[in-house]
Amino acid sequence: MTAIQKLQDFLPDHTTAALITSEVNARYFTGFNYTDGAVLITKDTAYLLCDFRYIEAAEKSAREDVTVVQFRRLYEAINEIILQKNIKSLMIEEESVTIATLSSMRSNLSAELLSDCGLSAKIRAIRMIKTSDEIADITRAQRITERALTELLNHVRPGVTERELSVELEHLIHVYGGERIAFELITIAGANTSLPHGVPGDYTVREGDFITFDIGSVYNGYHSDMTRTYAVGHATDKMREIYDIVYQAHLKAAEKIVVGNTTADVDLAARDYIESKGYGEYFGHSTGHGVGLEIHEDPRVYKTDSTVLMDGMVITDEPGIYLPGEFGVRIEDMVVVSGQKSASLAELPKELLIL
Ligand SMILES: [Mn+2]
Known part of the structure; x- marks a missing residue:
């Protein structure tokens, strides 16, 4: 199983997705190193969201099982996927999301935010086993x-x-x-x-x-x-x-x-x-x-x-x-x-x- 598949296994259902915003975890799942974007993983798709500065490099170097999406406004792009995929809940990384970011996510994202679902801990466990x-x-x-x-x-x-x-x-x-x-x-x-x-x-x-x-x-x-x-x-x-x-x-x-x-x-x-x-x-x-x-x-x-x-x-x-x-x-x-x-x-x- 790939790292993405292991995380998809952790999602309880099709209406829950994982929003990965820490740089190191985003790199881990996509193979692409960048800042200021996010990775959104649903039951069937892994999206790499990045702005125009990174789009060309992302398309070249992201893993094959990753869908690259260009955004103008990050939260709007996430909301579009939420709507399209009928996502109700978003797991967020409890160990790296700051209180300020959490507050901004709450005002901007149109899904329930799950901050105590153990996403960071799960990713630490997945990362222990190297390919x-x-x-x-x-x-x-x-x-x-x-x-x-x-x-x-x-x-x-x-x-x-x-x-x-x-x-x-x-x-x-x-x-x-x-x-x-x-x-x-x-x-x-x-x-x-x-x-x-x-x-x-x-x-x-x-x-x-x-x-x-x-x-x-x-x-x-x-x-x-x-x-x-x-x-x-x-x-x-x-x-x-x-x-x-x-x-x-x-x-x-x-x-x-x-x-x-x-x-x-x-x-x-x-x-x-x-x-x-x-x-x-x-x-x-x-x-x-x-x-x-x-x-x-x-x-x-x-x-x-x-x-x-x-x-x-x-x-x-x-x-x-x-x-x-x-x-x-x-x-x-x-x-x-x-x-x-x-x-x-x-x-x-x-x-x-x-x-
Ligand atoms: Mn040492």
């Missing part, structure tokens, strides 16, 4: 990041600043075909590596530092996410010990990424191991998350989340240990849930590398 095309785009984004990082590693040496590494990596991601960076790149070193989401600054890399790269790029709208921690020059016994615990935790979580297991099983595999080694209080975030048109999507890979893993999900496996004032280690791959086993999307090695 092979989506997985191909995520994989391409991952390859771009890996190529950029591999080249960047030639420039990592004592004396370079975190910011210089971040700027150079962003440049390389563009050079190798990334549309943009997937999030503000994390290229941090030394004691800053104990900050899970540290911001690259003026700190100068030194011999004996850990250096953490939490990085990703975007290809055709799809994101990639990867973290590698390297040592510069040499690593102390304590650095090696912590690295190995995180690496083993990462592998234990990966083993649990199997169709039918829950995301809690995956999180607990990493968390229990880190706790057994005495570092539980230094692993304060979830083990992973879904990745797709957004960098963080459902499911959440955490002990309190009971989502059952299904074919086609793409999730991250990223345990870490962060020792305040000393250093931190995180190792992250994206994994495709497929058949009875998981397949990492990363090709870069994970054993401790001394640069």
Whole structure:
């Protein structure tokens, strides 16, 4: 079933339609990225409504099962379809429609608005399962990041600043075909590596530092996410010990990424191991998350989340240990849930590398 068909299945009857106004969800269903329009999905048709600025591109690049409609006034065009299709109720996205927009929809649209029908939540659930095309785009984004990082590693040496590494990596991601960076790149070193989401600054890399790269790029709208921690020059016994615990935790979580297991099983595999080694209080975030048109999507890979893993999900496996004032280690791959086993999307090695 296509994404559109899955949503049409969710509509209770022919007099109910779904009005999709968030940019990312509109892109998801139509394959076309634009602003200021809407997607209207009825039981039998998916309409992409856009103004003259986008019409030519929309007709060229929207999916075949989407009917492109040009509008002058958006609400008038929606009302015409409502009338033509005898639509009585419109589901709207409860998580993204603002109160101001809702009020404007109420005064302008000639159908009952359903704001508590769970449309956003349903779309999040549909988006969890990726098609092979989506997985191909995520994989391409991952390859771009890996190529950029591999080249960047030639420039990592004592004396370079975190910011210089971040700027150079962003440049390389563009050079190798990334549309943009997937999030503000994390290229941090030394004691800053104990900050899970540290911001690259003026700190100068030194011999004996850990250096953490939490990085990703975007290809055709799809994101990639990867973290590698390297040592510069040499690593102390304590650095090696912590690295190995995180690496083993990462592998234990990966083993649990199997169709039918829950995301809690995956999180607990990493968390229990880190706790057994005495570092539980230094692993304060979830083990992973879904990745797709957004960098963080459902499911959440955490002990309190009971989502059952299904074919086609793409999730991250990223345990870490962060020792305040000393250093931190995180190792992250994206994994495709497929058949009875998981397949990492990363090709870069994970054993401790001394640069
Ligand atoms: Mn991540």
